Amino acid sequence: MRPIRVLVAKPGLDGHDRGAKVVAAALRDAGMEVIYTGLHQTPEMIASAAIQEDADVIGLSILSGAHMTLIPRVKQLVMDQGRDDILITGGGIIPREDMDALQAQGIGRLFGPGTPTTELIEYIKEWFAAQEREGASPASA
Amino acid sequence: MTSIKVGSSGTAGLGGLDESARENERLRAEVAEWKKKYESARKRDIAFTNSERELAPLYTALDTAWLDADDLGVPGIYPYTRGIHPTGYRGKLWTMRQFAGFGSARDTNERYKFLLAHGQTGLSVAFDFPTLMGYDSDHARSEGEVGKCGVAISSLADMEVLFDGIPLDKVSTSMTINGPAVILYCFYLAAAEKQGVDLAKLRGTIQNDILKEYMAQHAWVYPIEPALRLIVDCFEWSAEHVPQWNTISISGYHIREAGATAAQELAFTLADGFTYVERGIARGLDVDSFAPRLSFFWDIHNDFFEEIAKLRAARRIWARHMRDRYGAKDPRSLVMRFHSQTAGVTLTAQQPMNNVVRVAYQAMAAVLGGTQSLHTNSMDETLALPTEESVQVALRTQQVLAYETGVPNVMDPLGGSYYVEALTSHLEEEAESLFAQIDEIGGVVRGLETGWLQRKIAESAARQQWEIEQHRRVIVGVNDLVTDEPELTIQLLKIGDTEAEQRERLSSLRATRDGALAERRLNELREAARTNENMMPHILDAARAYCTLYEIRAAMEDVFGAYREPVFF
Known part of the structure; x- marks a missing residue:
């Protein structure tokens, strides 16, 4: 199986990157190819980087409270490019009900403080394996 | 003894x-x-x-065995290990200063009045991300972030509303602002003038510590050199015009929150402090003209005795270096005055009520370490901005400590403890060894440019995460003592839509102010930036003319340029 490509991004003006960097390092240690965007990215910059880098997954880290604006915006921009196959996941200071609302809009799981990195590694790997199975099935049918 | x-x-x-x-x-x-x-x-x-x-x-x-009087002394006397005041908390309790800000200036003004009515003794302004980065609420980059993580302040007009009905000669105000610090400071000064308050009577602090922004918190605007120029301009100008104001709060808080150990927090913060002192001296300022207004800000983490020892070591190191290395003579230049805040990073989203207990221990460590002011975090801060109820519990935690425990009755009560004294000295040694490493790599500025400092912090953060995941470090309710019951839900603060309101306020401001005057002030500011002049009077004039935050930021950016983050990963 080819390595999973993950773009870890910090959208908006929020400068708290401890979580993003810890997660990026953990995903890399788990064998994924990780691109970290650095801080203060606009949704446009993130979407275009994800497409250029051919990312399978976008991991968004937001601790600023702007998640209800920024996460759907990234999703929309990626969809506009016809890429509904990219998983958009992430984490930060996001209240449970906002997580639920975002998931209802087609965003992947969002992880709160205290989540072990193993949990999100497993989540991404499972999602990717399911994608691969799905992608493989029409060809084999 | x-x-x-x-x-x-x-x-x-x-x-x-x-x-x-x-x-x-x-x-x-x-x-x-x-x-x-x-x-x-x-x-x-x-x-x-x-x-x-x-x-x-x-x-x-x-x-x-090797400790002598020169290491310890008594409170109020060099090297101030045991405290900076001869009266300790018998003279004056610490200032209970809860950091607050959300939504519009009007929303936050109400919260301040609530806090003052409940016995809080100083104000502390939390700005939203656009303000922290120098963007107006109606700038494209501000979308979705206005009023979310703090209060939105885009001009003097907003600052006037923020302090409406709060006499600025009676309260002391701390403002957590760095990249555009001098601009928000000028809004505050201009608001005080509007209240008819003499600037010499103002008491408060601007964080204004840009080095730790590049290192850890990342709310920057200009490149390192012009940013340092603005800070020294502020030292120089304020010494004459706003003599009771703390022109900087040299902060370990964000360095620690980003992952640093206690020794790294201590050393990197003090190294930042020394850098500012050196820049002031390089400008030709007498060290005793500005050093008495330098203040500090520490993070109070979980390891109780280590935190107390860190604060004691910090006072001793600062006094020694200021006297012996920088030749300061005024005792006020030697004493380290500081604010403390309990460690946000130790709060857990799981079983959030437990946070009340964590905060109480941390607050006690801050007081045993001799803090001058304190913010206690609220239990719900890993979930959202705190509600009024949880802020009240946090404030009451300080009041119980102050009035019921007896802890403040005796100065430095742990002085002479074999463990605390040994730990204080060990931390001092570790800090000195880190200073030597920083010197070796060419100083703090060089360490930021090469990413040496940022990498040290990121390595510590990764190690701590690994320890938690390996169960080498127990976090109650997170990796041990977990409950299977459904998550305890607590009421969270909801913030209304500030963005639309702010857009309207800004468009009406631009329509009603003297546009030609604003334009002229911005041009003068841009011109001054090209010279060696002190920028403060020009920024203050622009603030008085109701130029907005972003207009002032942009005028200087035309000359100074913007900081581009080197990405270290």
Whole structure:
């Protein structure tokens, strides 16, 4: 199986990157190819980087409270490019009900403080394996 | 206290020395006997410390034998290890200063009045991300972030509303602002003028610590050199015009929150402090003209004794370096005054009520360490901005500490503790060793440019995460003592839509102000930026003319350029 490509991004003006960097390092240690965007990215910059880098997954880290604006915006921009196959996941200071609302809009799981990195590694790997199975099935049918 | 003097020379007569040598010998024998018993007994596996330092299971007079009066002294006297005031908290309790800000200036003004009515004794402004980065609420980059993480302040007009009905000569105000610090400071000064308050009467602090922004918190605007120029401009101008104002709060808080150990927080913060002092001296300022207004800000983490020792070591290191390295003579230049905040990073989203307990221990460590002011975090801050109810519990935590526990009654009550004294000295040694490493790589600015400092912090953060995931470090309710019951839900603060309101306020401001005057002030500002002039009077004039935050930022950016983050990963 080819390595999973993950773009870890910090959208908006929020400068708290401890979580993003810890997660990026953990995903890399788990064998994924990780691109970290650095801080203060606009949704446009993130979407275009994800497409250029051919990312399978976008991991968004937001601790600023702007998640209800920024996460759907990234999703929309990626969809506009016809890429509904990219998983958009992430984490930060996001209240449970906002997580639920975002998931209802087609965003992947969002992880709160205290989540072990193993949990999100497993989540991404499972999602990717399911994608691969799905992608493989029409060809084999 | 006498046992601490064991081994110090020159103070006792010959007979005294003999006696203390005998005492020492007896203690050594006792410690050896204890050690034998200890080593043969069964013990728990204790992996936990916040640093990489090995802790002994017991400290005795042997560990502090080398301490002398020059290390400890008494409160109010050099080297200030035991406190900066001869009266400690008997003279004045610490200032209870809860950091607050959300939504519009009007929303936050109401919260301030609530806090003042409940016995809070100072204000502390939390700005939203656009303001922290120098964007107006109606700038494209501000979308979705206005009023979310703090209050939105885009001009003097907003600052006037923020302090409406709060007399600025009666309260002290701390403002957490860095990249555009001098601009928000000028809004505050202009708001005070509008209230008819003499600037010489203003008391408060701007954080204004850009070095730790590049290192850890990342709310920057300009490149390093022009940013440092603005800070020295602020030191120089304020010494004359706003003499009671703390022109900087040199902050370890964000460095620690980003992952640093206690020793790294101590060393990197003090190294930042020394850098500012050197820049002031390089400008030709007398060190005693600006050093008395430098203040500090520490993070108070979980490891109770280490935090107390860190604060004691910080005072001693600062006093020594200021006197011996920078030639400061005024005692006010030697004393480290500081604000403390309990560690946000230790709060857990799981079982959030437990956070009340964590905060209480941390607050006690801050007070035992002799803090001048304190913010206690609210239990719900890993989930959202705090509600009024949880802020009240946090404030009451300080009040219980102040009025019920008896902790503030005696100065530096842990002074002389073998463990705390040994730890204080160890932290000082670790800091000195980190100073030497920073010197070796070419200083703080070079360390930021090459990413050396950022990498050290990221490595510590990764190590701590690994320790938690390996269960080498227990976080109650997170990786141990987890409950299967459904998550305890607590009421969270909801913030209304500030963005639309702010857009309207800004468009009406631009329509009603004297546009030609604003334009002229911005041009003068841009011109001044090209010279070596002090920028403060020009920024203040632009603030008075209701130029907006972003207009002022952009005028200087035309000359200074913007900071581009080197990405280290």
